[in-house]
Amino acid sequence: MMNNQQYPSLLLQKAVNEMSRLPGIGSKTALRLVLHMLRQDVVEVDSLAQSITELRHGVRYCQVCHNICDSEHCSICSSPNRDRSMVCVVENVQDVMAIENTQQYKGLYHVLGGIISPMDGIGPADLEIQSLVERVEAGGIKEVILALSPTMEGDTTNFYIYRKIRDTGVRVTVIARGVAQNDELQYTDEVTLGRALVGRTLFG
Amino acid sequence: MMNNQQYPSLLLQKAVNEMSRLPGIGSKTALRLVLHMLRQDVVEVDSLAQSITELRHGVRYCQVCHNICDSEHCSICSSPNRDRSMVCVVENVQDVMAIENTQQYKGLYHVLGGIISPMDGIGPADLEIQSLVERVEAGGIKEVILALSPTMEGDTTNFYIYRKIRDTGVRVTVIARGVAQNDELQYTDEVTLGRALVGRTLFG
Numbered sequence: 001m002m003n004n005q006q007y008p009s010l011l012l013q014k015a016v017n018e019m020s021r022l023p024g025i026g027s028k029t030a031l032r033l034v035l036h037m038l039r040q041d042v043v044e045v046d047s048l049a050q051s052i053t054e055l056r057h058g059v060r061y062c063q064v065c066h067n068i069c070d071s072e073h074c075s076i077c078s079s080p081n082r083d084r085s086m087v088c089v090v091e092n093v094q095d096v097m098a099i100e101n102t103q104q105y106k107g108l109y110h111v112l113g114g115i116i117s118p119m120d121g122i123g124p125a126d127l128e129i130q131s132l133v134e135r136v137e138a139g140g141i142k143e144v145i146l147a148l149s150p151t152m153e154g155d156t157t158n159f160y161i162y163r164k165i166r167d168t169g170v171r172v173t174v175i176a177r178g179v180a181q182n183d184e185l186q187y188t189d190e191v192t193l194g195r196a197l198v199g200r201t202l203f204g
Numbered sequence: 205m206m207n208n209q210q211y212p213s214l215l216l217q218k219a220v221n222e223m224s225r226l227p228g229i230g231s232k233t234a235l236r237l238v239l240h241m242l243r244q245d246v247v248e249v250d251s252l253a254q255s256i257t258e259l260r261h262g263v264r265y266c267q268v269c270h271n272i273c274d275s276e277h278c279s280i281c282s283s284p285n286r287d288r289s290m291v292c293v294v295e296n297v298q299d300v301m302a303i304e305n306t307q308q309y310k311g312l313y314h315v316l317g318g319i320i321s322p323m324d325g326i327g328p329a330d331l332e333i334q335s336l337v338e339r340v341e342a343g344g345i346k347e348v349i350l351a352l353s354p355t356m357e358g359d360t361t362n363f364y365i366y367r368k369i370r371d372t373g374v375r376v377t378v379i380a381r382g383v384a385q386n387d388e389l390q391y392t393d394e395v396t397l398g399r400a401l402v403g404r405t406l407f408g
Contacts, residue, residue, distance in 0.1 A: 006304050008279065008297065009272045015259040018252040022237050033226050035297060037256060038263055038272070045260040048222040049253040052241060055219040056249040059242055068213045068242070075212065093212065093239060100210045 064135070066111040066128045068093050076100075076109060083107045085142040089132065089161065091115050091149060099147065107145070110135065115148060116157040124160055136165045143171040150177055268339070270315040270332045272297050280304075280313060287311045289346040293336065293365065295319050295353060303351065311349070314339065319352060320361040328364055340369045347375040354381055 007013035012034065019030035037045050061067070062074035065087075069075065076082055076096075086107025090096055096109050112127045124130075136144065144165060148154035162172050178196035179188050188196075211217035216238065223234035241249050265271070266278035269291075273279065280286060280300075290311025294300055300313050316331045328334075340348065348369060352358035366376050382400035383392050392400075 006301050008300065009263065009274045011255075011259045011262050011274060012272055015255040018255040021248075021252070023240050024233070024236075029228070031298065031301075032228075034256075034259065036227050037260060040260075042260055044225075046257060048225075049257045051215075051219040051222040052238075053250060053253045055215045055238065056241060056244075056246055058215050059213065068216055070213045070215060094235065096212065097210055097235075 062111075065109045066113060066131070067096055067109060081106070084140060086145065087132075087135065087141050087143070088145040088147050090147050091154075095147065107143075112148075112157070115151075115153045116160060117153045127157075129161060129164065132161065133164050136168050136170050141170055143173060146172065146174040266315075269313045270317060270335070271300055271313060285310070288344060290349065291336075291339065291345050291347070292349040292351050294351050295358075299351065311347075316352075316361070319357045320364060321357045331361075333365060333368065336365065337368050340372050340374050345374055347377060350376065350378040 007016065015034045015037075016027060016030045019025055019033055020027045022030075025033070037048070058070070060069055060071065062069045062077055063072055064077045065074060067074040067076065083106050086105075087110050088099060088105060088107055089110045089112060090099065091112055091114060093111060096111060099105050099109075110128065110132045112129065112132075114122050114127050116122060116124060116127065132144075135141065144161075146158045146161065148157050158174060165172065176199070177192070178199060179185065179192060185193070211220065219238045219241075220231060220234045223229055223237055224231045226234075229237070241252070262274070264273055264275065266273045266281055267276055268281045269278060271278040271280065287310050290309075291314050292303060292309060292311055293314045293316060294303065295316055295318060297315060300315060303309050303313075314332065314336045316333065316336075318326050318331050320326060320328060320331065336348075339345065348365075350362045350365065352361050362378060369376065380403070381396070382403060383389065383396060389397070
């Protein structure tokens, strides 16, 4: 790999080092990005740096669903057009965006901020699970949809949440698992295919 | 692709848009990087933004070789240990770093800042060719090593430079082309292999 001492400029070296601390950005990519910035107008580079600083200092999290937002409540929680009786539990902000993109869901969300993962030292107390329980106990919610990753950690978290809220009488559902659209059956892994058979639904 | 309107925060959307203007960074990668920054300490994110701003405002180019540097002359041009009679002509800063990493070269450099490429609208006047000619004419340089890309554009630029400086009597050389170390012969392209045969050297 490239030796740090061979950067021709300390400013360059510092910027490359900072950029290469981002996930998935190695020192060669960081150098390429930084040299690209040097060819851009000062205004553009300042705008990039400013947008990062402003985001980090100005970002807020919705007090209800913990989604990222610019004010006290996110646009989904404060929208009059959403069904307030349904709450979809997701791991992170990207999942909210992915579900919103389907345009198939008109309820509210609850962003856990992660998933129970003993291997990574993440327990229930590190996640927004207690605030979910309180939301459900406060009443008005009829259905909680669990939309976590179809993994061991997702299953664990699903079960933990279920146990916490089943006594409230709320309906707890989980998103369907099965073969993905346009996947070829012969290349589908056996666990997925097995579950798809067990979980078959009436046709038509 | 993701619709801009679905970002839950304007600050987030702005930062993602800015990041995704960098080469090779799509909107999904930009979102991943930006959400990573949100999980970092404010100090670290400020440090990243500051390093970019400081680089863009503070960067200088060596008045002799046009390499990136922090002062009037780069560390190579101002080093007493370099052979001032040799100048290696390269396309960009990364090429200087790559050659320095070989530890096989103790002369000076001349960074063109690009390569002649009519398709991209880059002509000789857009590059540091005139300043190279002036360096050579000023005397003291015995050899100019052309180390541009082994492409049509590189060949064109090599030939242009050669015509400009051949009358000064300076020795003009070009880095060797042939089969790359550890490449398998059967997978080497025919142009490279053909040139390697034509350009064969005495063994031992």
